[in-house]
Amino acid sequence: MRRAFANGDFADIVARYEEMGYGGQTPVPHECIQSLPNGEVVLDQTCTEYIKVAMEYTRQAKKELPFVMIGATDGESNTVKFDSFYTVTPDDIPGLSAQECDPNLVFTRNPQLVQDFKDAIVRANGNGSRAVMCFGHTHPDLTSYYGTYDTQDLRNTIQHDDAIDNVRRSAGDDRAQVVDCVAMANGDVDFMFFDKNVEMFYKVKRVVGTDAAGGSEEMQNYQFKTPLPRR
Numbered sequence: 001m002r003r004a005f006a007n008g009d010f011a012d013i014v015a016r017y018e019e020m021g022y023g024g025q026t027p028v029p030h031e032c033i034q035s036l037p038n039g040e041v042v043l044d045q046t047c048t049e050y051i052k053v054a055m056e057y058t059r060q061a062k063k064e065l066p067f068v069m070i071g072a073t074d075g076e077s078n079t080v081k082f083d084s085f086y087t088v089t090p091d092d093i094p095g096l097s098a099q100e101c102d103p104n105l106v107f108t109r110n111p112q113l114v115q116d117f118k119d120a121i122v123r124a125n126g127n128g129s130r131a132v133m134c135f136g137h138t139h140p141d142l143t144s145y146y147g148t149y150d151t152q153d154l155r156n157t158i159q160h161d162d163a164i165d166n167v168r169r170s171a172g173d174d175r176a177q178v179v180d181c182v183a184m185a186n187g188d189v190d191f192m193f194f195d196k197n198v199e200m201f202y203k204v205k206r207v208v209g210t211d212a213a214g215g216s217e218e219m220q221n222y223q224f225k226t227p228l229p230r231r
Contacts, residue, residue, distance in 0.1 A: 013228070014151075024152035025099060027145040029226040030190065036078055036202035041179075041191050043069075044083040048209035048217070051136075054087065055183045058138035064101035068110075069134040069181070070117050072124045080132050080179065080204075084120075086113045098142060102156075103135035104163060114167060121171035131173075134191070135160045136181035147184045147224025149192065154201065156180065157194045179204070187220045 017026045043051065047069055054065050071082035086106050088096070107113060117133055124131040135156070139146045157180040168176045180192045191204035207219040 018151075022145075022150070024150065024155075025143075025145075026151040027226060028149040028151060028154055030148050030203055030222050030224075031226060033192075033201050033203050035205045036193055038078045039191075039193070039202065039204040040079040040206045040208065041204050042079060042081045042208045043210060043219070044081070045210040045212065045214070047082045047085045048211070048219075050085040050087070051183050051189060051209075054138050055185065055187065055189075058140045058183070059185050061096075062140045062142060063096040063098050064137050064139065065096060066101050066103040066106050066135075066137045068103055068106045068113060069136065070113070070120050071132050071134070072120060073130040073132060073177075075129055078204075080134075082132075082134060084116060086110055098140060100152075101137040103137055103160075107133075107135070107163065117164070117167055117176075118171045121168065121173050121176050124176070125171075125173045131176040132179060133160075133164055133176070134179050134181050135163075136183065138183045139185060141185040144227050147186050147188060148226045149182060149190070153180070153182060154192075154194075157192055157201070158196075161194070161196060184224060186224055188223055189219045189221050191221070 013029055054067055057065055067085060067087040069082040070084040071080055073080055088106055121131040160178045160180065164176060164178055168174050182190050189207050191207060193202045193204065195202060203222060207221050209217045209219045211217050
């Protein structure tokens with residue numbers, strides 16, 4: 001992860017944050033992360049509505065909520081379209097934490113999700129696209145840094161690629177990818193991609209939702225201004 005950010009101001013800022021003793025919640029300023037060229041995420045109506053519900057839940061309950069989405073790339077472009085949304089069951093809600101969340105709670109406990117992802121891989125393999133799984137969670141407004149990623153989020157982003165490896169192999173196609181999403185209490189819907197080939201993180205700067213009438217709506221992302229670390 002350090003190699004992915006070994007660039008000037010970023011390395012210095014994160015090191016200063018680490019000195020403040022945040023541990024796994026050490027803030028990672030998105031302002032220092034590169035944007036994915038021509039990157040775009042398109043959410044169908046269901047995914048758009050559920051992400052809004054998830055953000056409202058995290059505002060009210062002050063807890064992080066995990067979710068997973070399934071979709072595919074648009075051919076070989078950097079556009080990803082998501083059309084399936086999954087989250088925890090009502091029984092899981094009482095155990096959710098304010099500042100720690102594992103989307104694997106959704107992935108590992110939902111056999112139907114795993115089967116749906118296998119089916120998505122097979123479909124993508126047949127039409128020249130690439131299946132994508134999104135591991136997501138929300139951030140409540142609990143600290144002055146809530147609207148950005150932290151170092152644990154980025155570790156998870158790297159590790160989630162390993163989490164789907166068995167599914168990829170069982171579906172007979174290793175091209176399926178993962179992205180991560182954090183939906184912030186301020187309304188930001190931030191998508192992040194880790195390119196393991198070049199060991200770099202990229203943020204997706206355009207997110208398009210679908211409204212109830214089937215029209216497109218630009219969704220807010222990366223608007224949170226990360227406070228600078230104190231000396």
